[in-house]
Structure formats: structure tokens, C-alpha cells
Amino acid sequence: MNWRNVYALGVKELWSVLKDPVLVVLIIYTFTLALYSVSKGANTEVKNASIAIEDLDQSALSERLDQAFLPPYFKEARRLSSGQDIDTLMEQGKVTFVLQIPPNFAADLRAGRSSELALQVDASAMSQAGSGAEYIQQIVAQTISEYFGLDLSTKVSLVTRAYFNPNLDTTWFNAIMQLVNNVTLLAVILTGAAVIREREHGTLEHLLVMPLSASEIMAAKVWANGLVILVAVVLAIFGMVKGVLGVPIASSTVPLFVLGTLLYLGSVTSLGILLATLARTMPQFGLLAMPTFVVMQLLSGGTTPLDSMPVLLQHIMQLVPSTHFVAMAQAVLYRGAGIGIVWPQMLAVVATGLVFFWVAFRRFRKMVSS
Known part of the structure; x- marks a missing residue:
């Protein structure tokens, strides 16, 4: 693999994203208005009950x-x-x-x-x-x-102390989990759409007549689209989550979360490319991507605790990188955990990401050769 070619192709991918107004608006909307509306609008505590x-x-x-x-x-x-x-x-x-x-x-x-x-x-x-x-x-x-004028309480009282979210504010929880879900959604869509766009516009054939390998083309799409999402995540944490929504995230925990996000983007962008190799058109890719995203969102532990799921399903979800990324994000941003606590989750993200990348690469190389 020629890394200069990977860099040049990645720069081309960045310009493709920046010159597409629909994708730019989608990225901005996902990490601003969509993040705010879900965090503020979806409440699980009792509020205005009739x-x-x-x-x-x-x-x-x-x-x-x-x-x-x-x-x-x-x-x-x-x-x-x-x-x-x-x-x-x-x-x-x-x-x-x-x-x-x-x-x-x-x-x-x-x-x-x-x-x-x-x-x-x-x-x-x-x-x-x-x-x-x-x-x-x-x-x-x-x-x-x-x-x-009587005390009807029992002789034993239960004193409850809520850690990490003492006010039981749903906004704090929803903001972080929606940010994690948006990372998964955009990573799959951007990389998959990049492959489909190359094939539909005929530019993939132009790349194949150049001295480029399939691994270089795929690696460029992974790092370029991953970089766009990583920058959006950092801006969303400081601008929307901490600034507008007021979620008390310690600034010292952000670098570790960014590192975990970087590792996670390597696997989830590979998943987007894998889905793009299974679809021939953009509508087919959308039909594949949305159910995949919904399953990852609902069963990765961000919506409901993983321990409340059937045991067999818990074991299956250990093979999905989003499960470990959600656990890492919650530990770092909610509880202020350090790398000494979350390194198993980060290692699991890397391991599952390598498997996803290998499978996606084989499919991508087969598609390019055909």
C-alpha cells in the first residue's frame, strides 16, 4: 500500500464531501438541531403527565x-x-x-x-x-x-443517592447517547454513499485504470470520512453538548473519548463500505443501512441496559463494535473513567473493527475486480 496514494485519494474524498451541499447540511444538522431536539424532547421522567x-x-x-x-x-x-x-x-x-x-x-x-x-x-x-x-x-x-398530622412512613426509610446524574436529568443521558448514535449513523452513510457515488458516476473505473490498489481506495475512504465525523464530534461536544445543553462533561475526559471514537470509526466506516458492496444502487444501500443502524442503536446498550436482554443476545452483541463503544462512552463521559478502566472496551472495538475491515476489504476487492 502506497500511503501517498492513500493521502491523495483521501483529500479527494474530503473535497467530494465539502462540495456536496446535501451532505454538508446533513452533517451540520445531525450534530446540532437533531442532537438538541432529541436531548430536550425525548424525556423518560414524569413530566406534564395527564x-x-x-x-x-x-x-x-x-x-x-x-x-x-x-x-x-x-x-x-x-x-x-x-x-x-x-x-x-x-x-x-x-x-x-x-x-x-x-x-x-x-x-x-x-x-x-x-x-x-x-x-x-x-x-x-x-x-x-x-x-x-x-x-x-x-x-x-x-x-x-x-x-x-401523622407520620405514616415505616420505621425503615430508604435513602437514595443518584451518582453521575444526581438530578436524574434525561437531557444529560440523551445528549451523549444521541451523539454516539449519530457517529454510527453518519459513518455508515458517508462511507457507503461514497462507494455508491463512485460507482454510479463512473469514477470508480477511472481510479481502476490508475496505478492504485483496492486497499488504497478503501483506506482513503475510511480515513477521509472518519476525519469529517471526528471533527464534527469534537465541535458538537464543546459547542452543543457542553455549551448549549449544559451537560457537565469534564474537559479532561474528552481526549480519551476522541481516541475511542477514532478507533470506533475505523470499524463502522468499514461496515458502511461492506453494505455498499452488497447494494447496487443508493436506494438498496439505504434499505440495508437503516435496519442495520436501528439494530445497533437499540441493542448496543444505549437505549436499554445490556444486562436486561436475553443471554444469547448479549453474547451476539459482543461481536458488534457499537456495544463496546457505547460502554466506553458512558464510562468516560458519564463517570470520568480513565484508560485503565476502559481499555478492555477499546481493545474490543479494535478487534471487532479489524474483522469488519477485513470482510469489507475482501468484498470491496471482489467488487472492484468484477
Whole structure:
């Protein structure tokens, strides 16, 4: 491999990207507006949840319960009249929670008798259903305790301390994970589109009549497109993630994350070239790339913990470089881990990347020779 040829071809790839306004706009949008909108818009904590109350007691206690659900966790409670069809209301998706207060609720508690509240939950709103029910339970218990002037808590209390994200702010989590997902998405699209574009425009044949090898052509596409994404990642960390979104990332952890991203780009850009060799046209490449990206995004540990997946699937995902990159990114940017902790993940990224590069190179060389 002649590295001067690789450098010259890579410069050509950079100019191809910079002269394509659609790709430039896509890169800017992906690491700015798309990153911001997902980080701010996709919340998993309880926020502005809709709740309705069917008050069959009509007591001072039930009135206080009605006023206990306040923003930003809940919208203003909707009062339901007796006999109103709750099932229809929930089927229409107008409320997520319905709290039913039985008759003589306050009188039974005052007399020392037990009483039950009914809480109906629309479980299709998965991001709010589970934690929202716990919020409601805590609010009801606290309101009743304050109303009767009694401490209804148990003798053993659970004190919770949240590390690395003490405010449980979804924005902090979404910003980093969306940045990782964008790296995967753009790396696959840019390198794959570069191969398809060369073939559709006929410029690949021009390269083949020159004293160039398939390895030089492929290596140039990997480093050039990887460099574009790496620069965009660094600018996004300091400009969007730390600057606009205010995620408290220690500047000392950024170099290690950039190094891990560099290693990861070698494997994921090879994946883009591999998919491009399996497709003959740009639409076919899109149909191959999107399901691949979705699977990598959902099963790499960024959306749901890897430990919650089936054991067989956990073993399979160890062969995918995005799994190790997500683990490395979370450890470095969330917990401030050093290289002494994340070196196994970085080594796994390199190992899986070499396999991806080797398979992609064989496919690319076969495509070039044919």
C-alpha cells in the first residue's frame, strides 16, 4: 500500500464531501438541531403527565388530594363526575392516570378503618406509567400524613443517592447517547454513499485504470470520512453538548473519548463500505443501512441496559463494535473513567473493527475486480 496514494485519494474524498451541499447540511444538522431536539424532547421522567380524579368522597381530604398534583410533574388534575365513562376516556388517550377516591374515604381513615384508592394507568405510555404510579403513591401518602398530622412512613426509610446524574436529568443521558448514535449513523452513510457515488458516476473505473490498489481506495475512504465525523464530534461536544445543553462533561475526559471514537470509526466506516458492496444502487444501500443502524442503536446498550436482554443476545452483541463503544462512552463521559478502566472496551472495538475491515476489504476487492 502506497500511503501517498492513500493521502491523495483521501483529500479527494474530503473535497467530494465539502462540495456536496446535501451532505454538508446533513452533517451540520445531525450534530446540532437533531442532537438538541432529541436531548430536550425525548424525556423518560414524569413530566406534564395527564391525570384525572373521580371524587366519590367529596371531603376536605379528597379536595386536598385534588390540589396535590402540581406541575411540572403533572398537569392540572381533571375532575370527573360520577358515572363518567373512564374506559372511554382512557381509550381516547386523553388521560394517563385516573385516581378514584371511594365514598367515606376520609371518614374511614379518621375512624381507623382501612380504605383503598384505585389508580388506573394507561400502560401504553411506558415512559411515564411505572415511575408516574410511584409518584402518585408518594404524593397521596404525604398528603394524607399532613392532613391527619401523622407520620405514616415505616420505621425503615430508604435513602437514595443518584451518582453521575444526581438530578436524574434525561437531557444529560440523551445528549451523549444521541451523539454516539449519530457517529454510527453518519459513518455508515458517508462511507457507503461514497462507494455508491463512485460507482454510479463512473469514477470508480477511472481510479481502476490508475496505478492504485483496492486497499488504497478503501483506506482513503475510511480515513477521509472518519476525519469529517471526528471533527464534527469534537465541535458538537464543546459547542452543543457542553455549551448549549449544559451537560457537565469534564474537559479532561474528552481526549480519551476522541481516541475511542477514532478507533470506533475505523470499524463502522468499514461496515458502511461492506453494505455498499452488497447494494447496487443508493436506494438498496439505504434499505440495508437503516435496519442495520436501528439494530445497533437499540441493542448496543444505549437505549436499554445490556444486562436486561436475553443471554444469547448479549453474547451476539459482543461481536458488534457499537456495544463496546457505547460502554466506553458512558464510562468516560458519564463517570470520568480513565484508560485503565476502559481499555478492555477499546481493545474490543479494535478487534471487532479489524474483522469488519477485513470482510469489507475482501468484498470491496471482489467488487472492484468484477
